[in-house]
Amino acid sequence: xxxxxxxxxxxxxxxxxxxxxxxxxxxxxxxxxxxxxxxxxxxxxxxxxxxxxxxxxxxxxxxxxxxxxxxxxxxxxxxxxxxxxxxxxxxxxxxxxxxxxxxxxxxxxxxxxxxxxxxxxxxxxxxxxxxxxxxxxxxxxxxxxxxxxxxxxxxxxxxxxxxxxxxxxxxxxxxxxxxxxxxxxxxxxxxxxxxxxxxxxxxxxxxxxxxxxxxxxxxxxxxxxxxxxxxxxxxxxxxxxxxxxxxxxxxxxxxxxxxxxxxxxxxxxxxxxxxxxxxxxxxxxxxxxxxxxxxxxxxxxxxxxxxxxxxxxxxxxxxxxx
Amino acid sequence: xxxxxxxxxxxxxxxxxxxxxxxxxxxxxxxxxxxxxxxxxxxxxxxxxxxxxxxxxxxxxxxxxxxxxxxxxxxxxxxxxxxxxxxxxxxxxxxxxxxxxxxxxxxxxxxxxxxxxxxxxxxxxxxxxxxxxxxxxxxxxxxxxxxxxxxxxxxxxxxxxxxxxxxxxxxxxxxxxxxxxxxxxxxxxxxxxxxxxxxxxxxxxxxxxxxxxxxxxxxxxxxxxxxxxxxxxxxxxxxxxxxxxxxxxxxxxxxxxxxxxxxxxxxxxxxxxxxxxxxxxxxxxxxxxxxxxxxxxxxxxxxxxxxxxxxxxxxxxxxxxx
DNA sequence: TTGTAAGCGTTATCAC
DNA sequence: GTGATAACGCTTACAA
Numbered sequence: 308x309x310x311x312x313x314x315x316x317x318x319x320x321x322x323x324x325x326x327x328x329x330x331x332x333x334x335x336x337x338x339x340x341x342x343x344x345x346x347x348x349x350x351x352x353x354x355x356x357x358x359x360x361x362x363x364x365x366x367x368x369x370x371x372x373x374x375x376x377x378x379x380x381x382x383x384x385x386x387x388x389x390x391x392x393x394x395x396x397x398x399x400x401x402x403x404x405x406x407x408x409x410x411x412x413x414x415x416x417x418x419x420x421x422x423x424x425x426x427x428x429x430x431x432x433x434x435x436x437x438x439x440x441x442x443x444x445x446x447x448x449x450x451x452x453x454x455x456x457x458x459x460x461x462x463x464x465x466x467x468x469x470x471x472x473x474x475x476x477x478x479x480x481x482x483x484x485x486x487x488x489x490x491x492x493x494x495x496x497x498x499x500x501x502x503x504x505x506x507x508x509x510x511x512x513x514x515x516x517x518x519x520x521x522x523x524x525x526x527x528x529x530x531x532x533x534x535x536x537x538x539x540x541x542x543x544x545x546x547x548x549x550x551x552x553x554x555x556x557x558x559x560x561x562x563x564x565x566x567x568x569x570x571x572x573x574x575x576x577x578x579x580x581x582x583x584x585x586x587x588x589x590x591x592x593x594x595x596x597x598x599x600x601x602x603x604x605x606x607x608x609x610x611x612x613x614x615x616x617x618x619x620x621x622x623x624x625x626x627x628x629x
Numbered sequence: 630x631x632x633x634x635x636x637x638x639x640x641x642x643x644x645x646x647x648x649x650x651x652x653x654x655x656x657x658x659x660x661x662x663x664x665x666x667x668x669x670x671x672x673x674x675x676x677x678x679x680x681x682x683x684x685x686x687x688x689x690x691x692x693x694x695x696x697x698x699x700x701x702x703x704x705x706x707x708x709x710x711x712x713x714x715x716x717x718x719x720x721x722x723x724x725x726x727x728x729x730x731x732x733x734x735x736x737x738x739x740x741x742x743x744x745x746x747x748x749x750x751x752x753x754x755x756x757x758x759x760x761x762x763x764x765x766x767x768x769x770x771x772x773x774x775x776x777x778x779x780x781x782x783x784x785x786x787x788x789x790x791x792x793x794x795x796x797x798x799x800x801x802x803x804x805x806x807x808x809x810x811x812x813x814x815x816x817x818x819x820x821x822x823x824x825x826x827x828x829x830x831x832x833x834x835x836x837x838x839x840x841x842x843x844x845x846x847x848x849x850x851x852x853x854x855x856x857x858x859x860x861x862x863x864x865x866x867x868x869x870x871x872x873x874x875x876x877x878x879x880x881x882x883x884x885x886x887x888x889x890x891x892x893x894x895x896x897x898x899x900x901x902x903x904x905x906x907x908x909x910x911x912x913x914x915x916x917x918x919x920x921x922x923x924x925x926x927x928x929x930x931x932x933x934x935x936x937x938x939x940x941x942x943x944x945x946x947x948x949x950x951x
Numbered sequence: 952t953t954g955t956a957a958g959c960g961t962t963a964t965c966a967c
Numbered sequence: 968g969t970g971a972t973a974a975c976g977c978t979t980a981c982a983a
Contacts, residue, residue, distance in 0.1 A: 308741070308764065310960055321970045326962060337970055356742035357683045358960030362975045364719035366679060368722075375707040377701070377897065386698040389725045393732075398739060400690075401723040403711045417720060419630070442630065521897075546901075553903050575699065575843075580902055581875050591935075601906075632976055643954045648978060655979095658952055680976035684959045 309350035315575045317346040329354055350390060360422060369602065370400045370418045371427040372411060378520045379574040380544070380591065381429060384448065387595030388427060395603060398423065408432045425602040428452070431491055444605035446598050449493050451615060457605070459597050462617040463493045466587040467500025469622040470541045470569045473506050473585070477567055477629045479539030482512040483530060485551065487519045487543040494543055497571070501541060513537075527554045538566055545570035545577045548584050552627065568627040582626035593618045631672035631749060639668035646746060651676055682744055691924065692722045692740045692854070694733060694748040700842045701896040702866070702913060703751060706770065709917030710749060719746065725928070730754045740765060747924040750774070753813055763884060766927035767919050771815050779927070781919050784939040785815045788909040789822025791944040792863045792891045797830050799889055799951045801861030804834040805852060807873065809841045809865040816865060841866045849876045858938075860888055867892035867899045870906050874949065890949040904948035915940045 311329075315322045320339055328335045328343045335343075346352070360366040369392050373381050385401070392399050400423065402414040411430060415437055418426060425444040438452050440447060443562065447458040474482055484501055487494040498514060505512045515530050517523070527550055540555075542548040546569030552562060560566050562582055570577060573588035597616060604611050633651075634944040637644045642661055649655045650665045657665075668674070682688040691714050695703050707723070714721050722745065724736040733752060737759055740748060750760075751770040760767060760774050769780040796804055806823055820836060827834045837852050839845065851873055853859065862877075864870040870892030874884060882888050884904055892899060895910035919938060926933050 311962095312960080322961085323970060323972090324962085324968085327969085330962080332963095334968070339968080341971085353738055355683070355744065355960050356739075357679050357688065357744050359962075360975095361677070361679045361683055361960080361977090362962050364975075376711065377704050379699070382698050382704055385723075386725060389723060390727075393724070396745075399723050401707075401711060401721050402715070403708060405712075416675055417678075419675045421720075422677065422679050524901075541907070546898075548653045549901060553901065556903065576868075576871075576898065579846075579871060579875065581878065619748075633978095634976080644977080645955080645979080646953060649953085652978080661953080677976050680959085681978075682959095683961090683976080684978050686959075706967070 309352040311321065311352070311354065313350055314343065314346045314352050314605045317350060318342040327402065341356070363568035364422060365424050365606075366422045367397050368400050368421060368423050369397050369425050369427060369599075370402060370414070370421075370423045371404045371429070372403055372404050372414055373429045374406045374431060375520075376403055379546075379576070380572050380589070383574070384429065384595045387592050388599055391596050391599040395599070397603075404430050404432060406430075406432050407453075408434055408530045412437055415441065425596055425606045427602060431488075433435060444602060446595060446602045446605065447583065448598055449491075451492060455613060457601060457614050457616075459594050459601070459616045459618065460493060461589040461620045463496035463620075464500035465617075466571060466589075466620040467497040467502070467541075468504050469500075469502045469620065470497075470571075470587055471504035473569060473622055473624070473628060474503060474539040474541065475510060477539075477563075479567060480510060481534065481537045482510060482539040482541065483534055483537050484512055484514045485527070485530070485540065485542045485547050486514050486516050486524070489514075489516050497543060517543075520546055522550050523524055523548045524550055524554060527551055528558075531555065536545065540566060540568045542568065542570045545574045545584055545586055547571075548577075548586065548627070552580075552584075562627050563629045567629060569622075570627075573623055578625065583629040585625045586623050588623045590618055590620075630677075631674040633676070635672055636665065636668045636674050636749060639672060640664040679685070686744060687746050688744045689719050690722050690743060691719050691744050691747050691749060691921075692724060692725050692736070692743075692745045694724045694736055695751045696726055696728045696753060697842075698725055701868075701898070702894050702911070705913035706751065706917045709914050710921055713918050713921040717921070719925075723895050726752050726754060728752075728754050730756055734759055737763065747928045749920055749924060753810075763861045766924060768924045768927065770916060770920055771813075773814060777936070778938050779923060779933060779938075780938065781916050781923070781938045782815060783911040783916065783942045785818035785942075786822035786944045787892060787939075788911075789819040789824070789863075790826050791822075792819075792893075792909055793823045795825035795891060795944055795946070795950060796863065796889060797826060797832060797863040799861070799885075801889060803856065804832060804857045804861040804863065805856055805859050806834055806836045807844070807849070807852075807862065807864045807869050808838050811836075811838050818830070819865060829895065839865075839869055842868055844869045844872050846872055846876060849873055850880075853877065853880065862888060862890045864890065864892050867894045867896045867906055867908055868924075870899075870908065870949070871902065874904065874906075874944070884949050885951045889951060890946075892949075895945055900947065907947045907950040908945050910945045912940055912942075
């Protein structure tokens with residue numbers, strides 16, 4: 308690998324000059340500049356980012372911690388994040404905490420080792436202390452670490468409201484809410500919004516916690532069986548909703564005639580399977596973009612308007628509601 | 630951020646000594662060692678990996694290029710790769726080429742800038758030339774760049790054979806193969822295997838290229854309609870198979886009574902939707918693990934046994950075949 | 952066993 | 968406009 312010295316030697320100039328033409332910061336005589344450029348192509352020289360980073364104390368690397376990867380919502384998020392990060396000439400170090408506190412702490416240390424410029428955190432297992440005295444800018448997605456650490460999330464309360472209003476409007480009288488783990492802020496907010504509407508209409512509802520991505524079919528059936536007269540279901544993920552659809556069909560209930568079902572996330576699959584899922588659409592696009600843009604502001608020392616940003620969700624009516 | 634100098638000062642030793650205790654390479658007096666250790670904790674010092682990398686000319690970063698992220702197979706692969714990479718104290722820089730040659734070339738340059746230690750390539754758009762004179766070890770997944778550049782992939786030929794044998798054994802007489810893009814090696818191999826069996830049994834079959842992750846439902850229906858007597862379908866991805874199931878049901882064909890369908894990948898979802906998909910299971914676990922382990926060997930300058938490794942696939946019989 | 956100092960590939964501050 | 972050179976934080980001969 309050619310270094311700046313090699314280029315300098317070949318172009319018969321000093322390394323300083325080479326550095327100047329690379330960084331386009333200062334004027335360089337057009338002729339010498341061409342000499343340097345020629346040498347660069349001749350040697351197919353690429354500047355060593357590590358050396359540059361060492362000096363500048365920034366790495367142009369963004370670290371992201373996710374609780375797992377095989378979940379559609381996270382992946383959509385990751386895809387837009389990678390895209391926006393790259394477009395700003397940063398790069399992504401992806402870390403999968405596997406919902407494990409120790410792994411997460413280790414990653415945080417790795418981030419310090421690499422002089423990472425900023426962290427995007429999508430995680431529920433955080434040891435708040437680990438983050439409080441971290442000198443690296445952070446933005447959390449779907450999670451509020453502290454009052455001060457910025458976050459973005461969908462307007463989950465609104466999501467709960469929209470789902471409840473739809474179910475109520477469509478005549479549901481006995482409703483089940485299959486939640487994600489109720490320790491999560493997102494889940495709590497959805498529940499609050501959902502309940503607020505149902506209570507207003509004095510409609511019974513029953514909540515049950517499930518895993519977002521691999522809910523137990525047995526649990527679902529048990530709950531459905533012990534609430535046989537249920538005519539509406541709100542699920543905190545489309546995957547859950549998919550499972551509920553299966554269970555309902557297995558039990559001979561017609562959708563949406565007998566039971567109406569609303570999911571959450573609007574994953575790509577929700578409109579290919581049959582019946583097509585009615586769902587609350589989160590915009591991973593907006594969340595991801597906002598996360599990166601905000602983080603970049605933080606990195607540049609700019610102030611941000613809202614510490615805890617909420618992104619609107621929408622109700623998408625398809626075939627599992629009337 | 631504390632540096633090695635700060636630690637040295639605090640422990641009243643030289644930076645060399647500190648470096649020695651960090652790297653555990655040379656003997657250090659146990660008492661001074663303790664002094665250093667104390668200073669390290671007191672200052673919560675973490676060594677700067679960038680500086681270390683600059684000197685050692687290795688970054689402990691592995692770069693991975695994927696053609697896109699929102700595809701279950703890639704994500705499962707990414708998940709195991711991240712896990713294995715991390716367990717070896719390397720870290721992952723994730724790059725999404727979006728099936729775009731220019732993006733891919735740019736990432737390659739980024740990899741050089743960061744002194745990346747090795748590259749995992751899951752991509753179809755490669756400009757072979759870009760890789761041939763790259764000094765960085767590479768392993769390709771599902772793709773053979775050149776004779777020399779190592780690769781891993783499923784035994785796709787075997788996958789085609791298994792699918793065809795099953796369909797034939799179950800009495801199918803008129804079979805459609807919905808392929809992925811036939812420019813891909815994986816697709817070509819599956820087709821070869823598939824056809825080899827059908828030809829042996831003198832069974833007609835018809836191939837049609839689709840997109841792996843977002844196949845056009847219109848195209849599928851068109852093909853099905855113009856092959857109305859079709860009683861068996863082999864799809865190159867479970868997502869395709871899912872779409873085919875929808876289309877078939879829409880047209881009133883019963884599964885598996887009228888048509889039998891076999892997918893490819895064995896994604897998690899294939900066993901939650903109804904009917905549960907019969908499919909060819911690729912082991913992302915094995916492929917991912919092999920890829921990382923081989924890459925690490927390459928990095929360490931060790932030789933590898935097989936340049937182009939194939940991993941066995943299995944037929945998983947569920948509800949879309951008899 | 953420990954310290955000194957050179958060097959990794961950059962950038963930036965001086966001079967000239 | 969351009970060239971020396973110190974510095975970034977670390978590792979490793981080479982000395983002591």
